[in-house]
Amino acid sequence: MKTILxxxxxxxxxxxxxxxxxxxxxxxxxxxxRKQGLDEALLQSFLERFTWQELLNKRSTSxxxxxxEQKDNLNQDNILSLFLEFPTLIKRPLLLxxxxxxxxxxxxxxxxxxxx
Numbered sequence: 095m096k097t098i099l100x101x102x103x104x105x106x107x108x109x110x111x112x113x114x115x116x117x118x119x120x121x122x123x124x125x126x127x128r129k130q131g132l133d134e135a136l137l138q139s140f141l142e143r144f145t146w147q148e149l150l151n152k153r154s155t156s157x158x159x160x161x162x163e164q165k166d167n168l169n170q171d172n173i174l175s176l177f178l179e180f181p182t183l184i185k186r187p188l189l190l191x192x193x194x195x196x197x198x199x200x201x202x203x204x205x206x207x208x209x210x
Contacts, residue, residue: 097122101186111187111199120208127181137177140188143195146173151185 099115099122101108108124115122140149150173151157157165164176177183189196189204196203 096190096192098125098190099123100125100127100184100188100190102126102128102182105186107199108187111189111204114199114201114204118208127184132178132181132184134174134178137174140184140195141174144197146170146177148197149177149184149188151183154182156180156182 097115097120099108099111101124103109103124103126112122112124150168160176164172168176185197187197187199189207191207194207196207
């Protein structure tokens with residue numbers, strides 16, 4: 095079994111997901127976007143599961159720092175380079191468990207995924 099949690103360590107949702115996984119004794123690897131980065135191949139694997147609109151975290155500091163022009167003109171072509179430059183634009187956490195992907199932390203979703 096392979097379980098990877100993607101995000102940044104100071105995110106409250108990441109902390110909740112890590113705590114839940116630890117309490118359930120589920121081994122996982124944490125991929126810190128700030129330390130380990132985000133490359134195009136990994137981003138493309140995310141985009142096979144989610145649309146760029148689903149991935150975009152509009153509540154992030156990174157999103158709020160974008161110019162009004164950037165926000166108004168987001169599309170499939172330019173969002174990819176923004177995700178690569180600012181991985182914190184991606185909603186957190188993004189969980190990969192075997193072939194399943196979950197976006198955000200909802201205890202019921204995690205419970206369902208890990209009891210299958």
